[in-house]
Amino acid sequence: MSVTDSLQPADPINALLDGGLRMLITSIVDNAGITRAKSVPARRLRTAVRDGIGLSPVFAVMCTDDAITSSPMVNGPVGDNRLMPDLTAVAPLGPDGAVYWAPADQLSQDHEPVDICQRAALRRQEERAIAAGLNVKLGFELEFTVFTGSADDPRVATLGPAYGVIPTLALEDFAIELLEALDAAGVQAEQLHPEYANGQVEVALPPASPVAAADQSQLARMIVHRVARRHGLLASFAPITVAGAVGNGAHIHFSATLNEVPFGDDGGPSSHAKSLIAGVLAELDGLTGVLAPSVVSADRRIPSHWAGAYACWGTENREAALRYVPGSVTSRPDSANCEIKIGDAAGNAYLSAAAVLASALDGLERRLVLPDAVDRDPASYSDQERSDLGIRRLPLTLEDALSALEQSSVIRSALGEAIVDPFLAVRRHDASTIGALPLEERVRALRWRY
Structure with a gap:
């Protein structure tokens, strides 16, 4: 309810x-x-x-x-x-x-x-999906870092171990109040747990229709900030909060039934799901410019850090940019979905979701063929093997990601020039100013923006 x-x-x-x-x-x-x-x-x-x-x-x-x-x-x-x-x-x-x-x-x-309204851009893509017979669900996983101290002298609130019970217990009062506040807001969090980096926490939000899911992600972030302050803590969703440490992602899980045909089953993605995933795969370079558009996003998106550095897909492959999740045998087929790992919370959730939907719909409309799944860490292949398999490294710089976005007719058409042109101007300003600083200074400049 x-x-x-x-x-x-x-x-x-x-x-x-x-x-x-x-x-x-x-x-x-x-x-x-x-x-x-x-x-x-x-x-x-x-x-x-x-x-x-x-x-x-x-x-x-x-x-x-x-x-x-x-x-x-x-x-x-x-x-x-x-x-x-x-x-x-x-x-x-x-x-x-x-x-x-x-x-x-x-x-x-x-x-x-x-035409500059970002929420309206997502609503247009949601309506387009409904017209195509799709029932799309999106779910956001949000990672954030919890600090003690002050904004001028922050210290991570926990020191590990990663995913450990010790940081869980250290943050239990904060966690309990956070879950209660989310419940009161109608956001029934699916998971809340310490993540890999010191002070890092992840909250998994339930799937919802696209606009509702993006709304929910913004609501959850506000509640995290509010509850953290009540406990004398500071929270940051910035892509990197401590230079040299693992960064924070904002992963999008998506699924869609087509005329009541599920997204997947015991055999893997259904026919329409393959085309939807193929559409997202084809646009991943441009999507990087929307989903991960900060001056530290590329510093987070490095191989062997579960950040989706390579454009490929695989079943339960956390190093692939697109991870197909079949779900537990007891929850299939309803649990089947695809996780997009490249995003972070410096992206606009409405634009990110709209760009993903537009790319997926393009794949469905063009009946794109999904290549073979990658069943190991793509970084473990040689350059030649990756080339033979069609695996490419995603943009290494913000400017490369923005250039890919600029060249994507699929994403530009979906968002509209009134959004894309100002978006590129804003992000290129960031690249030429904050982006010129050393990593530690870039991290400091963004830490309390998100």
Whole structure:
């Protein structure tokens, strides 16, 4: 049951106010992957939902360092959009119900859709999938690092062992409150556990329809930050939080039935699933520019670190960029899915999901043939063997990833020039500024952005 199921459908605003809402936070995720928010007090809730909240279109070209770059698609400081809180996705940020969050759509002042809205871009691809007879589910796995100390002098909160019970117990009070807050928000986390790096934690979110899944990922990140602060901790979802350590990913799991035919069975991916996976595989270079677009993303995406450094797929192969997951024998075929390992939380979840869906749909429409699965670490092959098998290394630099995105007609068409052009401008600004710094300084510059 979602949070909104408990609201009075005739007047959800009164239900929120009667339930104790004191403040509503509404937000978008910009082309730098940063969540930008505005808030209204309870007494302004009805007006905000009716009229929207003003937001300059220039946010489309706001960069990771808060500088403002330029794009022909955005008229500088001129103009205004309206943030329209979507109360169908409203959720409390804690069990006390005092502060709620709702994702926002960007509309014109005439309340018409605007072509720079990232959430709308995902909605278009979701509608396209439904029209093709697909029932798509996405699920995000979010990795983050927990620190003690201050933002100026952070220290990882745990020192291992990786996946160990010791860090689990060290963080148990934080973990319990986090799970309770997620439950109160209608997000039924599937797993929460220490990860490989010191201080690293992963939370696995349940599968949902594409827009709902992206909303859920943003909600979960806010709750993590909020609960961490209540425990005197700091959390960071940045792709790398400690130079030289294993970085944080934001993996997307996707599956889709086609006219009720499941995504896979005991024999592996179904026919339509193979075409969907093949479409994503074909666009992986350009997808890297959307899913992993920060100045440290390529530093995280290195071989033999389970980060998907090579464009290939394999059944339960955690070194392949695309990992086919058949699931436990007791949960098949419903559990079958494909994990995309290249992404991180510096990407905009709405654009990442939209680009993945568009690539998969292109594979289905063109009936692309999926190559043979790779059943070992692709780094263990020689260069010649990888070439013979069609395995390629994904872009080694941010500029290479952005160039691949720029050349992808599939992704550009799906997102639209009004999103892609500002997106490239923002990320290239990052590459020419923060990207010129040594790794440790780049990590420091991004640590508290996400």
